Amino acid sequence: MNPGRMNVVAGMDVGGTKLAVRAETLGGDRVTDTQLSAADWAAAPAATAAGWLTERLARCLPAGAAIAALGVGAQGCNSPAVTSDLQRALAARGVRAAVVNDGALLIPAAGLDHGIAIVAGTGSVGVAIDVMGNGLQVGGWGWVLGDEGGAAAIVREATRAALAARDEGRPDDGLLGALTRAFGVSTAESLARAVNDDPVPENWAPRSPAVFAAADDGSALAAAVIDAAGGHLATLVSRLVARGAVGDTVVAAGGVITGQPRLARAVRACLARRHPGLALRVLDADPVAGAVTLARRLLGPAWDLGPLAARAQQGPDHHHVDGDDHDRPDRLVRDEQEVDDGAR
Numbered sequence: 001m002n003p004g005r006m007n008v009v010a011g012m013d014v015g016g017t018k019l020a021v022r023a024e025t026l027g028g029d030r031v032t033d034t035q036l037s038a039a040d041w042a043a044a045p046a047a048t049a050a051g052w053l054t055e056r057l058a059r060c061l062p063a064g065a066a067i068a069a070l071g072v073g074a075q076g077c078n079s080p081a082v083t084s085d086l087q088r089a090l091a092a093r094g095v096r097a098a099v100v101n102d103g104a105l106l107i108p109a110a111g112l113d114h115g116i117a118i119v120a121g122t123g124s125v126g127v128a129i130d131v132m133g134n135g136l137q138v139g140g141w142g143w144v145l146g147d148e149g150g151a152a153a154i155v156r157e158a159t160r161a162a163l164a165a166r167d168e169g170r171p172d173d174g175l176l177g178a179l180t181r182a183f184g185v186s187t188a189e190s191l192a193r194a195v196n197d198d199p200v201p202e203n204w205a206p207r208s209p210a211v212f213a214a215a216d217d218g219s220a221l222a223a224a225v226i227d228a229a230g231g232h233l234a235t236l237v238s239r240l241v242a243r244g245a246v247g248d249t250v251v252a253a254g255g256v257i258t259g260q261p262r263l264a265r266a267v268r269a270c271l272a273r274r275h276p277g278l279a280l281r282v283l284d285a286d287p288v289a290g291a292v293t294l295a296r297r298l299l300g301p302a303w304d305l306g307p308l309a310a311r312a313q314q315g316p317d318h319h320h321v322d323g324d325d326h327d328r329p330d331r332l333v334r335d336e337q338e339v340d341d342g343a344r
Contacts, residue, residue: 011291043076071294121254126236230266
């Protein structure tokens with residue numbers, strides 16, 4: 001802690017395209033909540049990654065703020081070696097940090113200690129822990145090899161399905177037209193070129209809403225692609241369960257599954273058949289909230305706000321009055337006791 005300065009806990013969620021940054025005072029008042037591009041992020045080498053994180057965090061924090069603890073969930077942090085190297089590199093810069101894969105933020109963001117997390121955004125990945133606390137990860141192999149259920153892969157598979165139907169002499173049921181319009185082309189041949197000539201997530205993923213719109217307009221091909229994507233995401237869960245994942249809740253997040261109810265329904269239907277004991281919960285909080293929770297846990301139980309987390313919903317314009325005792329651990333403990341007493 002730094003007496004005389006604003007001490008903050010901060011969280012960073014580094015995804016395939018976006019970086020979310022959130023910071024709160026120790027008492028729970030939010031002072032920063034913003035997004036930046038993550039296009040040039042790489043988790044290794046650790047020293048470079050630590051510099052990338054701290055430079056962007058410094059941009060977002062109020063002048064003079066001191067980082068009491070930092071939680072980081074980042075794409076590419078796929079092994080204990082990568083995460084521990086990055087934690088050490090951040091420590092060398094004077095930042096006490098907990099580092100996990102970005103998918104692992106979903107469980108603390110949902111207010112849970114254990115569970116299975118699946119991310120369906122630009123790509124897809126599944127993460128959990130086993131009974132010994134070992135991290136488990138499945139999927140996340142990139143848009144060329146996999147990432148089924150993510151936006152880029154949905155566009156890839158929809159394009160394949162639409163072109164295969166054309167090769168078979170079937171009339172367009174709406175999917176091919178939706179894709180050509182989304183890519184700004186007019187023929188199947190030009191669609192193939194638009195997809196093949198720029199085979200990166202930044203080109204493919206933003207077109208995924210066209211697939212869902214085609215399904216809503218009655219395209220059986222588009223609906224089948226989405227159902228298959230839901231099945232692939234459920235398979236991530238099955239693989240984690242087979243490896244000993246603990247928890248009875250599957251928490252899902254990422255721009256595709258949170259923004260497209262059709263995909264969430266497909267995942268829920270598959271889970272109901274394969275794992276009837278698991279409940280699917282689509283995260284209704286920003287995953288970066290889980291990074292802030294990890295940061296608070298580094299400081300110990302007195303600073304893990306628990307029921308007081310709702311106070312973090314106050315925006316950056318909220319300020320403490322000088323002398324306010326809400327930043328004191330004993331005050332936080334009293335507040336939690338009052339909440340508990342009121343619930344009995």
